[in-house]
Amino acid sequence: MIGTMRLSTILIVLGAVVFVLPIPGTFILGALIVLAGLAARLFGL
Numbered sequence: 204m205i206g207t208m209r210l211s212t213i214l215i216v217l218g219a220v221v222f223v224l225p226i227p228g229t230f231i232l233g234a235l236i237v238l239a240g241l242a243a244r245l246f247g248l
Contacts, residue, residue: 210248214240 215237222233 209244211240211243214243216240 218233218236218238218240220233221229221236224233
């Protein structure tokens with residue numbers, strides 16, 4: 204299944220998972236990963 208997912212979708216999902224982890228620093232890291240996924244979606248990856 205992961206082989207058929209777009210890179211942007213994987214980044215958005217990964218960022219959301221990291222965003223909700225109860226570890227200091229993951230809030231910002233998760234948000235940055237989600238933004239990278241959205242940028243990848245914007246540029247067609």
